[in-house]
Structures are given as structure tokens and as C-alpha cells.
Amino acid sequence: MSSLDTIPVTAEVASGNVKPLLHEVRHALKRLANGEDGTVIDLQSIPLAPGEEARIEELLGKGEVRAELDALGPSVVQETSYPGVWLVTHSNTEQVVVGRFIEVTHMPELLKSQQADIEHAISRLEHELES
Amino acid sequence: MRKNQSLGEYLQGQGVSRRGFLKFCSATASMMALPPSALAQVAEALANARRPSVIWLSFQECTGCTESLTRSHAPTVESLIFDAISLDYHHTLQAAAGHGAEAARMAAMEENAGEYLLVVDGSIPVGNPAYSTIAGISNLDMLKETAANAFAIIAVGTCAAFGGLPHADPNPTGAVAVSDIITDKPIINVSGCPPIPVVITGVLAHFLTFGAIPELDALGRPAAFFGQNIHDRCYRRPFYERGQFAETFDDEGARKGWCLYKLGCKGPTTYNACATLKWNEGTSFPIQSGHGCIGCSEPDFWDKGGFYNPISAGMWGSRDALLGAAAAGAALGVGSALAARRRQKKAQGTEI
Amino acid sequence: MTLLDFARGPGLQWSLIIMIVGLCWRVIGVFLGRWRKDLSRPRSDDLVQGGLRAIITRSAPAPELEKNIRFQHYTGYIWHIGFFMTVLLYEPHIAFFKSILGFGWPGLPSHLVVIPAAITLAVLVMLMIRRMTHSVMRMITRTDDYLSLIIIISTLVTGLMAYAHMGPRYETMLALHFISVELLFIWIPFSKLAHMFFWLLSRYRIGTFFERKGVKA
């Protein structure tokens, strides 16, 4: 695709939405610190210019925790350099991103073992022990 | 997926964990343009959802809508939505042909009377029904017959929703939209040429999740996707505000990604979700690729005075009419001046 | 046909036709009226120059008159300048002119054009209130004056609302804006708004009239 790359398109583009988004994150963090509920922001619902999603990722940085899970395709849960702010990326089995969320919470819900799965686990384990 | 199984059971049967299901739900909620906070509600509804029957009719269309849908993210989370519905008739996708296909349609209609979803793409020629027939049945008859017992109709694509390209002036086939014929059923218009695939699946997901049709705008389109115009959500909007416009497709402004308003972008009058959902797995959308929005999700978008004329420009044929108007005005001016002069001349000779 | 299609298509076409017919009719009709030659010996040799000079000099009053008419004079300037800045320097407007004239010109950033538009609107509302309250203005104001003001104000209000995406949906607002402008087009030849042409002619005429007497008008 070198012929396309040679077209000199400069992306000095800004939607003006990056800053407001970060402010929203700040407010969500404050609420979380005050013991209120966490917040989930769907990045797909926000108009972003090319490159801005990467910029947000860069601004948020990488924190201590990174978890990968494999459920209907890989998902990555990355704590950002701001504890309490998580970046959750869902991909399908074809590695295509199908959803991207900023979660402001102590721990993304998805990381916890789910009640239904735990119950299923009990029966599976029992089944294992019986046999 | 068996008919009476719930979606939750089905997915569990497929070995999908609760985690996987939640991930599926959050992607689906995002797809339906629901806020993330609705996740729990969506999860619960989806877990208990029953598999609906869907009949898909294609009339005067180009199959672009079907292409848009099937060529998009296969196999993806959306494909699960498709797995979750029973597509009982779709003449492009189904294996059956001829009488067998029609029989499948009749069977689905009978078995799920009052409950099945009818999806239509393409417009219906009413000028002469013979312009488009399937199995010897005119589109008009087939639509009426199939719609009679449908729960709701999803008009996919601008042709089905508003008449689309076949309806463009001078509309040789007398093409009309579904809503021009069917007036007693809920109709969801998923317009676009083609519609964004995620929007099609999003509407199906909504129906699957809530068993009801989503909130619609004045043109019968799901408000969640068509509630805002492209311009309002366009990342190039700041250039519009700053008055930085590309004047041609190869100028400095075009290269710098400036606003395409002057090149005929119909973003301000076009309601769709392209600017956020984007196309080709979220890669881009027309404006991001350097071409103005052509307004394909709006009625009569072919007849808005040209794709490359700005919306603030007039839509009309010639300036000759104005020259004619000037000539007519001048003639009237001369005439009225002469009449006034004659009257004044007559008055001159008098004493006072 | 949607409202916007009507406004951009036949509405625009017919309003322009009516405007051009009316203006040609009126201006040419007046111009071809009875000319009366003044036989008196002019004090000045160059009446034409006097006429041309008056076109310019009438743009500002003598200082001893200025103090009496300061309000009308400056508000008049402000809103005329603001109005023409808005009309001529807003990019979508330039695109409109380009579609009719075949050429365009550079404009101003949209958010800057809002400023003159808003000022113009404020001044016009003020002038309208003055017309309704000031004793002289009430006495000399005719329906023409109110209609002209209302039509111009409506072009500004609809334009600003469309710009700010206020009120009904954008395309409806844009259509209303088009329609208000078309009303303006139609109204120009029949109203005092035709002064946009007559000001030149009548200033020139008063210039020659007084130049003949050796007075700088």
C-alpha cells in the first residue's frame, strides 16, 4: 500500500473532544473517591478524529495491572497510570475490536469470577470428583 | 439454536461463560447505542430472549444492503445475533430455491403469525408491478401478503425506507417506500445506502433484547442511531467553525483534512451514525476518507442539487430565467414610465 | 418535496425572479420618468463631479449636524456593516453566491461572523423598539418599515438559530432561513429596501442639484 502512503495527508486534526472526555474521567474519579458508583464510558459513542483514540491511550498511560481474558475472543483490561481508570478493549475471535470502554471503578466487573460461572464450576468440580 | 431455547441457555450450551456473555452484552449495548449503564438490563433481557423468526424480502434493490451486512464482521459478536434469529427466508442467502423457498416463506408466516419480523430491502414499483416480481408474484403483492401477519417491519436501506435510487427523479418505475404501502404495522426505517451494518444488527438486537421496536425519529428511524446529524458528530467540525474549508479535492485544505462543506458535504442535513460507528470495522467513514457526506440516509438524497453543491447553494437549473426576469422587468419599467409621461404631458398645458 | 428542497429550489428561483422583475421595473421605470432640464445658469461647471462627490460625502454628516443624529447615524452604520459582513463573509453564504454568480471570495471563520450577526440583530431590535416608542419615529413609520425590519430580523434570527443548531432540526431551520431570505428578496423591490439602489441615484441627484447652486451637498 505504499502508493496510498505517499499521499501527503497530514492529520493535524482535532475533534475537540479529547479534553472534555478527560474532564469527564476526572469527575468520575472524584465520584468514585467519594464512595459513589463507578462510571463506564463507551468510546464508540464519542466522535474522535483519526489518531485521537491512540492519543487518549497515550495520555492515560499504562498502570500496574494488565489482564487478558479469552471469552468469545480476547479482551484486554488495562489499568491506566491513573489508578481507578481502566481501559477495556473487547475483540472478537478475528481479533477485530468490537468495543472499547473507559471504566472508572475499583475493579472492572468483568475481571471478577461471575456467580453463574462459579455455580457452574461447583457442579463441574463435583462432577469431576464423582467420576 | 432451538426454537424455544432462550438466548442465555443457547450461549451456555455453546460453552460461552458468563464473562463471555457479559462481554457480548456490553458490545451489544454499545451496538444499540445504549449507555454502558444499561448493561445489567441488557444482560438480563438477552439471557431470557427467545429466538424470533425473520423473513427478509428483497425488491428493487442492488443487494448492497445485504452485502453491507454479511461482508462486515464475520464471524463476530454480531454474527451471534444472527445466530440468535431464525432467518427463514432471504432469497440471496437461503439454500432453498424456487417453490421450496416460497414454501419456506409461507410456512414461517403461518407458524409465527403475528410474531415474525419482516425485513425489506429495496423499493416497490407501483408504476407497473411487472417491473419486479419474485416467483411470479409482484413485489407489491408479496409485501402486502407478508406484512399482513408481521409483528413489525424493518425497512433496510434507503430504497425500502424512502424509495431511494429507484425513486430518484424521474422515477421511471413508480418506486415507493414500504411505508407508502403498509400503514398498519410498525415500520423501522434503517436508512442508508447502504445502512451501517452495526445499525442493522443493532436494531435486530434491540428487538431481540426488548421484544419491541426502539424509539423512532420523525422519519421512522431508530433515534439512537439517527438522532444526530453527521455534522454535529463530525471530527472535522472545528474546521467548519474556524472557516477552514477544502475548496477542491486536491488542494492544501483537502490535504490538511479541512471541512468539506464547500465541496458539497451534506453532513449538516444528514442524520446517521457514520461519524461515531464508522465503517469497515470502525476504520473510517466518508468524511474521514476525504469525501463529503452525500446524505444517503435521507429521503430523495439523489435529488438535492448534486453531491458536490454546498447545501447553502440553491438547487436550480439556469440563470436564463433571471435574464428573462430582468428583460421582463425592464419592459414593465419602460411601459409604466411611458404611461406616466403621457399623463404628465397632458397636464402641462394647463393654467395651474 | 421537503421544506428545504422547496426553499433551495423553486422558492429561491421564484423569489429571485420576482426581485429582479420588480427591481428592473421600479428602477428603470423611475429612471425613464420625465426629466426636467434646469435652464438656470449653473454656478459650478462640473455638476457630475458634484453628484459623485455627494455619493461619498453623504456618508457622514457635518459635525454640527452629527451631534443631533448621532444615534441613528452610528446604529445605522453598525447594523449595515454587521449585516453585510454576515452576508458576505460567512463561508456558507459565499458558497451560495458562488452557486449563482459563479465565483466566490475568502470569508471569515464562522464563529467570528456570529459576532457581527448578533450585534446587528441587537441593533435592529433596538431600532425596532425605538420605532415603536420615539414620537417622531412613530409618526413617520409605515407598515413598510415594520415589515422590512421584521423580515431582516427574521433572516438573522433564523440564520443564527440554524448556526447554533437551536430550535427545530437543522434542515428545518436552514429551510426557514432560506425562506426568510427569499421573503427579503421578494420584498426588496416593493419596499423602502429598494434604497439599496436608490441611495446612489438620489445622492447623485442631490449632489448635482446643489452643485448647480455652488453648494457642497
Add this chain to the structure above:
Amino acid sequence: MNVTSTAIDQLQEELGALAARAKPTDMPDEERVARAKHVFVKRISMGLAMNLESCIDCGMCAEVCHFYMATRDPRFAPVRKFEPVRRFYRRELTPLRWFNRLFVKDINVDDLKESQELVYDACTACGRCDMVCPMGIGISETVHLMRESLAAAGLIPEELRAVDQEQREKGTVLGVGPDQFRKVVQELAAEGIAIPVDKEQADILVLSSALNIRLFRQSVAGTAKIMNKLGADWTMSSRCFDASNFGYLSGDYPAEKTVTLRIIDAAKACGASRVIVPECGHAYVALRWHGANMLGERPPFRTMAISEFIGREIEAGRLRVKEIGNGKSVTFHDSCRLVRHGGLLTEPRIALRALGLDLKEMESRGRTAICCGGGEGSNYISKAEPLRQRAFEIKMREVDDTSADSLVTSCDSCRYNFMTKGAKANWNHPVESLVELVANNLAD
């Protein structure tokens, strides 16, 4: 002062009684309207049409009108004074008349009657509004057209009508005829001032006015002294000495034409190359600007105001005056007719400067001078007196603001107005005539 207060009192009394002398001009209302409209049809030319097309109702004209400034009465907005013309024009003559007829009301006799006060009492057609109108509308000429239509409709105010009728029918004004003129000539001859009367051939025909003969005979004397000093070949006509034109003042077009043509004939008869109009603004306008148009061709002489003549002669060095300044300051009142409708801005000032006087100009002077409120025959209309007095006081204040020792003017109507209105306001500022000032200070 050479004007006796008894003469002024006598004249004022006589003016007060004028109304009773006016012959009625009764006619049916329909005829009044028809005659007024006829005048409109006849007179409206392209130039006037421009005045009637361009108005934007901005109201600026009111703000500079001395009648509005003095009273704040909105009815006196200048542009409103010719509203009937405008309405008639919009209904009957403008190119879009068929459209306007749907909205514009026809004029009726009440409109005309209402206009009488507006155009005779509350307007001197001074033209200050002409100078401010951003559209360049000739308001004063259009108001004068209103006067013409009212005159045709028999609606001239009684006092003015009485004088107009007298001049049209007897050729005299306020009883001043050839006999009174000759008497003054004889009196002046006795004082050693010779006036060549009724010469068959003369280079310059000098005119006077009834007001001069009645009140300001020193002005006649001064003119004679100047002409004699110059050694000019001049004459005055006993048959046609009066330049005042009450046809013009009252809007009686046929009468104006008669008076003007009489003067032109007299000038032609003696082969004059110049006709000198006395210190009278309206007489100057009538002859200088209307004369040729009344005649239908340019007459074979030049018309000059006496102030214009004096200024030119001084400038050319033919007339020399004494420097009498000695720090004495004067201010000059520009008559609206002479300066704004006549262009005589510099000539009188040349004379004042030659006299070595310290000229302190008023704020409004030259083309924007404020009218004294005495023009256009207005001094004759008694019911307008209080209104005119208020308008005059604006002028009075401008004069006071200059703190000049005396006021000079070159229009007898203005002078008379300053004297009478000033007296009423206990304002006893000296008012001098330019001609008299020059004539009394001729260099040897």
C-alpha cells in the same frame, strides 16, 4: 439705527390686519383635491421622483429641523410634511403604482388641510434637512411642491394669500407701488443720493423690495451709494422695482411666473447684462434659479444678489472700503435662501473681512446654517407667530454663543425677523445689513 420703531409697529399692525383683506378661495373639496393632484402630476419629474422613492423613514431630518428642535412636536418631522405628495406619487406615478394602490390610501381634502399648518407655519423650506438626509432627498423642494398644490387648491393661509392676490392683481406689495418708490427716490435725492430711474439703456438693473421701501430705505440708499461709487451704468425701474415674489412664497406658481417674467422683461428692455437683487433671499432664488425655467430659456443677463455683487467688486479691487474693525467683532447670519439655495458663502465674508471686522462664526453656518424662522413668507402668518418665536430662539442662542458685538445679515426678511422676534424675547442684539455696513464705510 435707521429703522424707526414706529415704522415697524405700523407694519406689524398692518400685517395683523392682512387676513381680513384676503379674498376667499372657496371651492368644493373634490375640486381642491383634484387641483392639488393636478399640480403633482404636472410637477413631479425624475428628480422629484427620486426624493419620493428613496426615503427610509430614518427620522434624521427631524433632528436638524429648527421647528422640531424647538417644539419636539413629531408632526413637524420634515419628511412628514410632504406625505401627501409621497402618497399620491406612490399610488399614481411610481412604476409599481398598481401594487402600491393595494396598500396606500388616497389623499383627501383633510390631508391637504392638515398640511397647511405643516408646510406654511412649521416650515420655511430652509433646506437644513436636505443637508442631513443620508439618502440625499431634496426635502425642501418637495415641501415647496406641497405649497404649490395647496395654493392651487385654494389653501394658502389668509395673510399670505392677501399679499399674493395684491401682487398678482395690482402689482403692488403691501401698498407699495411706483408712487411710493418715486417718493423714496426723491427723498434720497434730497439727501444727495442720486438714483437713475427708468433709464432706457443701462448695464445694470438694480431691484429693490417693498420691505426696503417701507422699512429699510437706508438699504436702498446704500445700494445707490455703492453703485455710484463704482461709477456703474445702472438704473432702477419705477414700474418694476420690486424683486419680492409672493407667488413663489405662497406656492402660487402662475403668480410667481408673472412676477418673474415682468422683471425679466424690464431687464431685457433696458438691455441690462446684470440684474442685482436686493438683500432678499427668496427674491434671489426666484429670479436666479427659477427665472430661466419660467422663461423657458436662459435670459440674456446674470442675476446677482447685492451681497454677491459687493463681494465680487471688493475682491476685484474695484470697490474699496475702510478698515473699521478695531477689534470689533461680528457674526454673520447666512440666510437659508442665499447660502443653501444660493451658494453665497464666501462673498459676504469677503466684505466683512475687507472691513477689518473680527468675524466670529456661529456653530451652524454656511450650508448647515440654522434658519432664523422668518423665511418663505412666514412673517406674514399671524397664527404661526408663537411657533416661529420658539424656532427663532434656537438661532438666538447660536448668535449669543459667538459673543460677537453685532450681527450682520444680508437678507431683509431675516433682519426684520431678528428685530421683531428679538424684541419679543427682550433680545436687543444689534442687527446690521451688509449693504448698509459697506455703504457707510466706503473708502474715499
